[in-house]
Amino acid sequence: MNIGIIPFDADPGHVMHRWRYDVLIRNLPGSGHTAQYWAENGKYDAVIIPIALRNERILERLHAAGVPLIGDSVDDVLTFPYSNYLLPGRIYYRLKLSLVEGQFRRLGKMIGKCERMVVGSSALLRKFTELNKNSSVVTDAITDDILAFRAAYEQKKPCRIAWFGNASSLHGFRAMGRALDELAGEGGYELVLITSAAPQGRYLGKVPRTVGEFIGGQKLPCRFVDWDYDTLLAETAKCDIGIVPVDCGGAFYRAKPAGRALLMMGMGLPVVASPVESHLEVIKEGVTGYIARSPQDWAQAIRRLGASAEIRKTVGLEAAGFVRDNFSEKIFTRKYLEVIDSL
DSSP states (O other): OEEEEOOSSSOTTOHHIIIIIHHHHHHGGGGTOEEEEOOTTOOOSEEEEEOSGGGHHHHHHHHHTTOOEEEEESSOTTSOOOTTBOHHHHHHHHIIIIIISOHHHHHHHHHHTSSEEEESSHHHHHHHHTTOSSEEEOOOOOOHHHHTOOOOOOOOSSEEEEEEOOGGGGGGGGGGTTHHHHHHHHOOEEEEEEEOSOOSSTTTBOSOSSHHHHHHTOSSOEEEEEOOHHHHHHHHHTOSEEEEOOOTTOHHHHTOOSHHHHHHHHTTOOEEEOOOHHHHHHOOBTTTBEEOOSHHHHHHHHHHHHHOHHHHHHHHHHHHHHHHHHHSHHHHHHHHHHHHHTO
């Protein structure tokens, strides 16, 4: 089969391309199939299409023409994503998305018209299966360029704590309570924030709306690293500990895949993460990382890792081996191939 893949974004370097679609284009030919990015005049036996309203018309057209469709979504597109906004913002976007645009209803119809659905987490699988019984979980690949990095496991100060994400994900730090302040009082730590300076919810969002606002409220020394893909990998690998705090009160964030944790684990960083379902599935407590259920857990896990390069190395190497065995390009392609072969 020749598979057409509709791009997720106009930016060819977008991580959805790097960690999903580029992987298929590179690796599917070894399975007897081919894959390429969709072109209007192309001839395809099936098409992979990201579930987004911008793809609604093309999905309708391909569906009407009888082309088998594989819907792809790593986020919970059926859940309101602006829980971190102020009340006026939440009201505005609920009215806009639900009543004016009918976004969730229209996306639900798109999901139902696909022959198969591929989602990024078990939490998403349960929800999407209600609309499409032929749904499967395929988490992003941890690609070869990521696995080529390896943490250094040096015992020096400051102990560098890596975090990356967009400005909206900064609200996940609420899960840590005063843990960062406690660590600041003890000294010897630096929080490295790899993100964009762009605001999230400039007028209607809650503070912090930018990384600058976040840093301004911290006692712990922070270093902002402006996001680009190569910098993300290089700067993360230089750190000693990776953290993935998540606002577990927001349904949109609870359903997120474990991609951020897996990337850092694949580099051999010991990771401390919030207890969302996707993290619980990949982190074995004290073996491949740590799950922090309270501010005390956060502080204790970071202290323990910061105090011992040997513990960091033991946990980090175990995590890296787990990721290679379960989330490599080869494993990702094999799982996606099962979906393609089921058409």
